[in-house]
Structures are given as C-alpha cells and as structure tokens.
Amino acid sequence: xxxxxxxxxxxxxxxxxxxxxxxxxxxxxxxxxxxxxxxxxxxxxxxxxxxxxxxxxxxxxxxxxxxxxxxxxxxxxxxxxxxxxxxxxxxxxxxxxxxxxxxxxxxxxxxxxxxxxxxxxxxxxxxxxxxxxxxxxxxxxxxxxxxxxxxxxxxxxxxxxxxxxxxxxxxxxxxxxxxxxxxxxxxxxxxxxxxxxxxxxxxxxxxxxxxxxxxxxxxxxxxxxxxxxxxxxxxxxxxxxxxxxxxxxxxxxxxxxxxxxxxxxxxxxxxxxxxxxxxxxxxxxxxxx
Ligand code: GUN
Numbered sequence: 388x389x390x391x392x393x394x395x396x397x398x399x400x401x402x403x404x405x406x407x408x409x410x411x412x413x414x415x416x417x418x419x420x421x422x423x424x425x426x427x428x429x430x431x432x433x434x435x436x437x438x439x440x441x442x443x444x445x446x447x448x449x450x451x452x453x454x455x456x457x458x459x460x461x462x463x464x465x466x467x468x469x470x471x472x473x474x475x476x477x478x479x480x481x482x483x484x485x486x487x488x489x490x491x492x493x494x495x496x497x498x499x500x501x502x503x504x505x506x507x508x509x510x511x512x513x514x515x516x517x518x519x520x521x522x523x524x525x526x527x528x529x530x531x532x533x534x535x536x537x538x539x540x541x542x543x544x545x546x547x548x549x550x551x552x553x554x555x556x557x558x559x560x561x562x563x564x565x566x567x568x569x570x571x572x573x574x575x576x577x578x579x580x581x582x583x584x585x586x587x588x589x590x591x592x593x594x595x596x597x598x599x600x601x602x603x604x605x606x607x608x609x610x611x612x613x614x615x616x617x618x619x620x621x622x623x624x625x626x627x628x629x630x631x632x633x634x635x636x637x638x639x640x641x642x643x644x645x646x647x648x649x650x651x652x653x654x655x656x657x658x659x660x661x662x663x664x665x666x667x668x669x670x671x672x673x674x675x676x
Pocket of ligand 1: 481482483484485506526527
C-alpha cells in the first residue's frame with residue numbers, strides 16, 4: 388500500500404514554483420501578487436489566511452491580506468474588490484469563505500474579475516472548466532489531480548467515483564477526471580446503494596465532510612482512495628471522511644488526513660496566481676463581466 392504524502396507533493400510543487408517565479412520576475416519585471424480578503428474572526432479561516440500569506444512570501448510573490456471586521460457591509464466588501472480588480476500589482480484575489488450571513492457570497496464571487504479569480508469560483512471560470520479550456524482550477528480538486536499525477540496513477544479508462552457534489556470539490560473533481568478520460572460517477576446524499584457504487588471504483592474521491600464515512604466494506608481491493616475530508620472530532624483531533632486504518636490495507640494507494648490533500652490546496656492557489664500573472668502580461672484584456 389502506498390501512503391500518498393501531500394506534504395511531499397506540495398513541497399515538490401512549491402520548489403518548482405519558486406524557481407519559476409524567480410525566472411518570471413527576472414524576465415518580465417512583474418512580481419505575481421495575491422490579495423486575500425477575510426471578513427470576521429473565524430479562527431480556522433484566520434489560520435488558512437495566515438498560511439496563504441506565508442506561502443506566497445516563501446515562493447517570492449507579493450501578498451497582501453485585507454482583514455475586515457465582522458460588521459463590514461456587502462457594499463464595503465464589493466468596493467474593496469473593485470479596487471483590487473483595478474490594481475495592476477494584484478493578479479489574484481481570494482475572498483475567504485464562508486462569509487458572514489449578512490453578505491451574499493454569490494454577489495461577491497460575481498464581483499471578482501474572472502481573470503483574477505484564483506479560486507475559480509466565478510461562473511465564467513466554472514464554464515471554462517466544463518469545456519476543458521481553463522487557466523484556473525479550484526484548488527482542492529487541482530490538488531487531488533496533482534497527487535494522482537505525482538504517484539503515476541492512471542486515470543484513462545478507469546472507474547472513478549466521486550462522493551460529494553459540492554461546487555468547490557465534487558463537481559469540478561468529476562470534470563477533471565472526465566477530462567483525463569476516466570469513467571466518472573458522482574454520488575451524493577440521494578444515491579441508492581452507495582456502497583455498491585463505491586465498490587466499483589478504481590479511483591475513489593471522497594468529499595462529504597463526515598468523519599470515517601467510508602469503511603472497508605465500501606472499497607474495492609486494490610483501489611486508489613483520495614480523502615478530501617477534514618473533520619474536527621470532539622477530542623480535537625482531525626479525521627478524514629475515510630476510516631484510514633480500516634481501509635488502507637485494502638488499497639493500492641491512499642491519502643492520509645492530515646497530510647494528504649490538505650497541504651496541496653495552497654500550492655495550487657500559488658500555481659493559479661502564477662498563471663494569472665502570466666496571462667495578465669500576455670493579453671491586457673478588459674474585465675470579462
Ligand atoms: N474556505 C475553505 N476553503 C476555501 C477555498 O478554497 N477558497 C476560499 N475562498 N475559501 C475557502
């Protein structure tokens with residue numbers, strides 16, 4: 388059984404990005420820039436934002452964090468996004484989700500210039516993923532694909548089952564596996580005989596947000612299992628959506644939690660920001676809304 392190590396893959400990607408960034412800056416005089424916006428005081432989100440900022444600095448990007456109080460109005464947030472859209476030093480904009488209840492998340496996503504939408508949440512970028520012609524891929528499914536590539540996992544022609552259909556993970560994950568010629572099934576809360584479907588999977592990707600949801604009876608012998616779940620247990624420990632200890636012996640390869648997909652997401656954010664910086668100097672295109 389191979390334990391697919393997201394920290395190792397992430398370090399590999401960041402080393403490459405560090406070199407790429409130095410070369411890009413010396414050739415173009417442009418430093419890739421990311422703005423991260425956080426509204427409110429959610430401690431988990433604050434940790435993510437700090438990590439994103441630190442990762443940017445480590446690969447040589449310019450990074451700014453806009454930490455706004457919980458009381459920020461939607462108009463104030465949209466005004467900040469408009470300023471960041473117009474700022475040529477900023478190539479990527481990430482608004483940390485979830486936002487406070489009084490702010491319409493959809494309106495915020497629509498306000499971000501699609502050319503700077505490094506989360507790939509804007510419908511323009513979602514459409515580009517659907518058609519296979521994209522600059523940005525949402526960071527979590529992109530991280531899953533990078534892990535599969537690093538460990539030379541063949542996708543073409545294989546049964547790929549995605550459990551979970553969120554806009555951020557499940558749906559784009561299914562599209563990316565399809566693009567690589569997998570035979571893709573998406574399961575969700577209404578799926579009948581779930582175990583019957585997951586047992587067909589050569590590659591099983593799980594993103595449901597329920598600790599230890601997938602047990603050994605739901606996994607085929609020799610399958611590749613990717614666990615996207617990060618669940619906080621009552622004792623404070625982290626648990627994946629897959630019961631790792633029980634499932635791992637049956638698999639060909641599996642990602643642990645923590646240390647699997649989690650470490651990949653920021654690396655993919657950095658890659659999207661690099662891609663945005665490259666595009667910004669290739670074409671000086673107007674805002675696409
Ligand atoms: N909150 C949790 N994950 C994410 C993410 O990938 N992007 C944003 N913007 N917010 C998040």
